[in-house]
Amino acid sequence: MTEQVAIGIAGVGKIARDQHLPAIAGHSGFKLIAGASRNARIDGVHNYQNVEDMLAAEPLLQAVSLCAPPQVRFSQARAALEAGKHVMLEKPPGASVTEVSVLAALAQQNHCTLFASWHSRHAPGVDVARAWLAGKTITAVNVLWKEDVRRWHPGQEWIWQPGGLGVFDPGINALSIITRILPHAFFLKSAELFVPANRHNPIAANLDFSDALGTPIRAEFDWRFGPQELWQIEVTTRDGILHLAQGGKFLKIDGEVQDIGGEREYPSLYDRFFELISTGSSDVDVSPLQHVADAMLLGSRHEVEKFED
Amino acid sequence: MTEQVAIGIAGVGKIARDQHLPAIAGHSGFKLIAGASRNARIDGVHNYQNVEDMLAAEPLLQAVSLCAPPQVRFSQARAALEAGKHVMLEKPPGASVTEVSVLAALAQQNHCTLFASWHSRHAPGVDVARAWLAGKTITAVNVLWKEDVRRWHPGQEWIWQPGGLGVFDPGINALSIITRILPHAFFLKSAELFVPANRHNPIAANLDFSDALGTPIRAEFDWRFGPQELWQIEVTTRDGILHLAQGGKFLKIDGEVQDIGGEREYPSLYDRFFELISTGSSDVDVSPLQHVADAMLLGSRHEVEKFED
Numbered sequence: 001m002t003e004q005v006a007i008g009i010a011g012v013g014k015i016a017r018d019q020h021l022p023a024i025a026g027h028s029g030f031k032l033i034a035g036a037s038r039n040a041r042i043d044g045v046h047n048y049q050n051v052e053d054m055l056a057a058e059p060l061l062q063a064v065s066l067c068a069p070p071q072v073r074f075s076q077a078r079a080a081l082e083a084g085k086h087v088m089l090e091k092p093p094g095a096s097v098t099e100v101s102v103l104a105a106l107a108q109q110n111h112c113t114l115f116a117s118w119h120s121r122h123a124p125g126v127d128v129a130r131a132w133l134a135g136k137t138i139t140a141v142n143v144l145w146k147e148d149v150r151r152w153h154p155g156q157e158w159i160w161q162p163g164g165l166g167v168f169d170p171g172i173n174a175l176s177i178i179t180r181i182l183p184h185a186f187f188l189k190s191a192e193l194f195v196p197a198n199r200h201n202p203i204a205a206n207l208d209f210s211d212a213l214g215t216p217i218r219a220e221f222d223w224r225f226g227p228q229e230l231w232q233i234e235v236t237t238r239d240g241i242l243h244l245a246q247g248g249k250f251l252k253i254d255g256e257v258q259d260i261g262g263e264r265e266y267p268s269l270y271d272r273f274f275e276l277i278s279t280g281s282s283d284v285d286v287s288p289l290q291h292v293a294d295a296m297l298l299g300s301r302h303e304v305e306k307f308e309d
Numbered sequence: 310m311t312e313q314v315a316i317g318i319a320g321v322g323k324i325a326r327d328q329h330l331p332a333i334a335g336h337s338g339f340k341l342i343a344g345a346s347r348n349a350r351i352d353g354v355h356n357y358q359n360v361e362d363m364l365a366a367e368p369l370l371q372a373v374s375l376c377a378p379p380q381v382r383f384s385q386a387r388a389a390l391e392a393g394k395h396v397m398l399e400k401p402p403g404a405s406v407t408e409v410s411v412l413a414a415l416a417q418q419n420h421c422t423l424f425a426s427w428h429s430r431h432a433p434g435v436d437v438a439r440a441w442l443a444g445k446t447i448t449a450v451n452v453l454w455k456e457d458v459r460r461w462h463p464g465q466e467w468i469w470q471p472g473g474l475g476v477f478d479p480g481i482n483a484l485s486i487i488t489r490i491l492p493h494a495f496f497l498k499s500a501e502l503f504v505p506a507n508r509h510n511p512i513a514a515n516l517d518f519s520d521a522l523g524t525p526i527r528a529e530f531d532w533r534f535g536p537q538e539l540w541q542i543e544v545t546t547r548d549g550i551l552h553l554a555q556g557g558k559f560l561k562i563d564g565e566v567q568d569i570g571g572e573r574e575y576p577s578l579y580d581r582f583f584e585l586i587s588t589g590s591s592d593v594d595v596s597p598l599q600h601v602a603d604a605m606l607l608g609s610r611h612e613v614e615k616f617e618d
Contacts, residue, residue, distance in 0.1 A: 294405035
């Protein structure tokens, strides 16, 4: 494939404007031709109220990138796949794990690419960390993912509603990294969920995982943190400590800072989407969302003070 | 394989005595040689305090059936698989979905059979219902699973603790049936969970599922019901209504009661386990537990009155 892929965006909110629009504009493989959003408009392209209208009016559209909250992901993705379009899903890929599996089957039936994207896996330190950890004996993993919800999600009601994940919305980024860099599959042993008295989703969570070898893997997520924030993963091995910080943009191995290049998460995501379309394949890994569902299944809930935005 | 499989049971509680011991005793393919339980003893076989002791002392053991609560399933199953034994898991197969996937990989590495059993799928009406529904156009599914928790789980604390599932402990039986008989995969759209003020797990739940075609699939689970109890599934199709009642022991199709034979769920489970061992294969379908995890992820929680046993 040498021609550009005609792409549309659904859900023109903060993440679309901050990340997707610049990444698509800077990518030689894609040409943005349309947007679908109830309220927002993208300059210079055709705009529609919803995905169905966009699909009906734009026969040349080949791909759709879904950036709306996860609660509406399935119906938008189904409409696009049934219209024969390739689909990229922002994280999390759905409001439930099973609906993502159903989408994957739909994509296959319709000979379309489905890409369940995890942007944090495209942070510059992730592939280097994965390569270094392969074959190492790991003795402990510690994850601290602590930020200020008021800074990152001001007034966003959907994150507190069922399907919106609460503190797992950032926490799933950490889970998407450790499911990628650790050499063995791991699973939840116990969890504590801290839920504001007036909200449905946790504002903080402590998770204890293990792999089949018994390696302790601890993750602490907290949305009540700042102004100094923390997005770090420390992996202790028999050959030294790997320290991934700033969400994957900083990497130190055995005391030495690694030269891993600059951050280009979303350009790299669109590279991957283009590659998948070009090779007629899909990439749907639900494991980070699966861990969150397991935490909600197995975790002990503790009521904490009300959260007002 | 013509010889009997030497089997041990771990977790000698109500379900082991009511179902597993009689089923094994009546099965020509298995010979019970040991039991592992902290407090209980099985007459006529060697008894041990825990699975590890049983595995160490019984080199002739070929298979283990795990009947303890799901919170301890993983560590028992891992020990048995690493000792090269075939493993059958009572439902639910684990305290999290991911741990069951990790077990499946361990079984494969160790060339052992892993059978994640769902006893309700072996009710006599299930296969007949599945065969009749194949290829039918389904317009609605309604599940009512309503029983008295005090009758079925008197004083069982583990069902209320994290990992114990609450009303999903019986509800997952209904889910194991509909995931088996419906011709299309379905997923949760929304759920309401009713949780006693003094408990972690729901005592009732209303679930709204859909398949990719938009078919409405509604399930109502309630543990506050009786003395007349309900375990029924009604599937409306363009060719008539299928009515499965008494947990799968009664089947009516388009008004006509079907002759489906008598109940032999657990004997049939052990038939299946024996077949899997004989053919060197495994059967691990996590979809019923996956739906429960999705419900805990996506469901709205409503506090209801305290439950005292």
